[in-house]
Amino acid sequence: MFAGALPLAEEYVARLASGGVVRGLIGPREVSRLWERHVLNSAAVAEAVPEGARVVDVGSGAGLPGIPLGLARPDVALTLVEPMARRVEFLEEVVAALPPEGRRRWRVLRGRAEERAVAAAVGEIDVVTARAVAPLPRLVGWCRGLMRPGSQLVALVGARALEELPGMVAELEAAGMRNVHPRAVGAELGNAATTVVVMTRGAR
Numbered sequence: 206m207f208a209g210a211l212p213l214a215e216e217y218v219a220r221l222a223s224g225g226v227v228r229g230l231i232g233p234r235e236v237s238r239l240w241e242r243h244v245l246n247s248a249a250v251a252e253a254v255p256e257g258a259r260v261v262d263v264g265s266g267a268g269l270p271g272i273p274l275g276l277a278r279p280d281v282a283l284t285l286v287e288p289m290a291r292r293v294e295f296l297e298e299v300v301a302a303l304p305p306e307g308r309r310r311w312r313v314l315r316g317r318a319e320e321r322a323v324a325a326a327v328g329e330i331d332v333v334t335a336r337a338v339a340p341l342p343r344l345v346g347w348c349r350g351l352m353r354p355g356s357q358l359v360a361l362v363g364a365r366a367l368e369e370l371p372g373m374v375a376e377l378e379a380a381g382m383r384n385v386h387p388r389a390v391g392a393e394l395g396n397a398a399t400t401v402v403v404m405t406r407g408a409r
């Protein structure tokens with residue numbers, strides 16, 4: 206999955222298990238399942254992201270799914286958006302520790318997805334990713350201003366949100382989204398395989 210970036214992914218896991226836990230960004234009980242439940246589960250999103258995409262990861266927290274996605278996909282540019290100062294500090298440290306030659310495709314922005322200043326700083330993007338940030342209708346309301354017609358939202362959601370998806374489609378469409386559908390990703394990742402909800406911003 207990570208090919209040549211595997212050592213960087215391992216370094217990231219080590220950071221999550223040490224500083225991430227000490228700073229309260231990751232629960233201590235998560236340490237034994239960081240790879241499968243967090244890092245591989247996040248990297249599975251890569252399959253739903255087009256070649257060369259400009260991606261903004263909204264509510265990145267400690268960097269999920271944005272960091273694993275960007276490590277697995279050296280062709281994409283990643284902007285990590287997060288409002289909480291200590292999470293932003295952690296994300297900046299992770300990015301600063303990446304090899305200098307690849308660092309230009311990474312950005313960390315402090316702010317909320319729905320803020321105009323954040324949309325202006327993010328610029329034109331192709332894909333929004335988000336994991337465990339908010340229920341889909343709220344997430345779409347926050348992220349719409351970041352998306353142009355044709356931009357996609359790829360959301361990692363829990364089993365319950367997937368069950369509730371059919372009942373939410375009309376609301377998501379009324380909010381300007383099109384082609385709302387679940388997509389299974391990461392079949393080759395065993396237990397880390399997951400389902401994302403994908404949708405495209407319509408013309409208005």
Ligand SMILES: C[S@@+](CC[C@H](N)C(=O)[O-])C[C@H]1O[C@@H](n2cnc3c(N)ncnc32)[C@H](O)[C@@H]1O
Pocket residue numbers: 263264265266267268269270286287288289292316317318319335336337338347
């Ligand atoms: C439950 S955490 C999930 C973090 C990470 N995505 C993960 O899967 O581990 C939700 C994150 O969304 C951030 N958040 C909340 N409201 C937000 C908003 N309006 N815009 C961007 N991020 C937001 C929070 O600060 C928090 O870091």
